[in-house]
Amino acid sequence: MQSSEEVQRKLMYHSLLPSLEAPEITEEARQLYLEQCGGTDLSLAALRGDQELVEVLLASGASDSPDFSGVTALYHAAMRGFAEIVRSLAAARSDLEARCSDGSTALIQAAYVASQTEGPRRAACAVVVSVLRELGADLAPKDSWGKTADYYCRGVPELEIAIKSEVLVTCPYQDCHRVYRVRRADYRCRVVRCGCVIFRGREYQLPKHGSRADVRQWLQESWGWDGWPGEVLGCGRPFRFPEESGLGSFLTWSEELTGAEHPSAVDADGDYSIATSNL
Structure with a gap:
């Protein structure tokens, strides 16, 4: 069972997300993310889809460390549909099978988001599912609800193709x-x-x-x-x-x-x- 401190930190994190994804991020939001959520500038760049900054940080030796809930930069990029950032992080040896506090992997999260959205977001996350499968992401893991990435892809044609490593x-x-x-x-x-x-x-x-x-x-x-x-x-x-x-x-x-x-x-x-x- 989560402590009250963990619950409060998770609530703060989710309330902070919109400001982290905004076109212009404030220094206050960045500091809160880094200091209170255990995030990194690499994760923040991945979350915001800043490919150039991701490359700069990786070149300078940044590693893909998880935040307080186990979310990595690769996980952020996957759930936001940033396929090329996923590739860059994987090439830098980010852990494809890292699991966050709800048991989901980057592949599970990309599949889940794609299954729950429409239009460009679904298409982008479907490409991420394809990329992660191409890179060797495992289909076996289950999240806390007992669901696999394959489960979330069922009934969505483009996801059913993506999960099979086909297009x-x-x-x-x-x-x-x-x-x-x-x-x-x-x-x-x-x-x-x-x-x-x-x-x-x-x-x-x-x-x-x-x-x-x-x-x-x-x-x-x-x-x-x-x-x-x-x-x-x-x-x-x-x-x-x-x-x-x-x-x-x-x-x-x-x-x-x-x-x-x-x-x-x-x-x-x-x-x-x-x-x-x-x-």
């Missing part, structure tokens, strides 16, 4: 617009081909962005299964994943590309016909 990708070509799933663990290239291969009932993403002959050769040499590549879906043309896809960091075959070029510019010698039977 839906739509081909940008108007004569295609096929929608398919991409597994983060399988893809690390910003430029891809539209579509997938159905083999033995499972979807496999089309690799790289070479010509159709290159793709066919890669498939045969990489897998070598009888009957491969099976049924092919999608138009096979290359495009770039959008920045807001939630798929995270990418390696790209063409670092000079800015994303403004026509998709075919990444593969001038490729076959851009709709037909896929010759793959």
